Amino acid sequence: MDVFILLVIHPGREEEVYRKLKERPEVKEIYKVYGDYDIILRISVDGIKALDEFHDSVLRKIPGIEISETLIASSY
Numbered sequence: 132m133d134v135f136i137l138l139v140i141h142p143g144r145e146e147e148v149y150r151k152l153k154e155r156p157e158v159k160e161i162y163k164v165y166g167d168y169d170i171i172l173r174i175s176v177d178g179i180k181a182l183d184e185f186h187d188s189v190l191r192k193i194p195g196i197e198i199s200e201t202l203i204a205s206s207y
Contacts, residue, residue, distance in 0.1 A: 133159075133175055133204040134182055136190070140169040144195030151193050157185055168200075 140148050145163065152158050152172055160173040176182045182201070190199055 135202040137168040139198035
């Protein structure tokens, strides 16, 4: 399934977080953006368990990520 994750990064850590996430095989697209969020990424995972694993083992282990918002993509 495709998932979009919006991140707020601690000031000054944006480049470090971007580089670490870009290396991950789950990350299919990643962008630095202006506005309320600093980084938006699209990941592809095999289900909710894999998404939980990504959140717990990847996002929560990267210093500098302050807030994340996860949007699960759906088709009509």
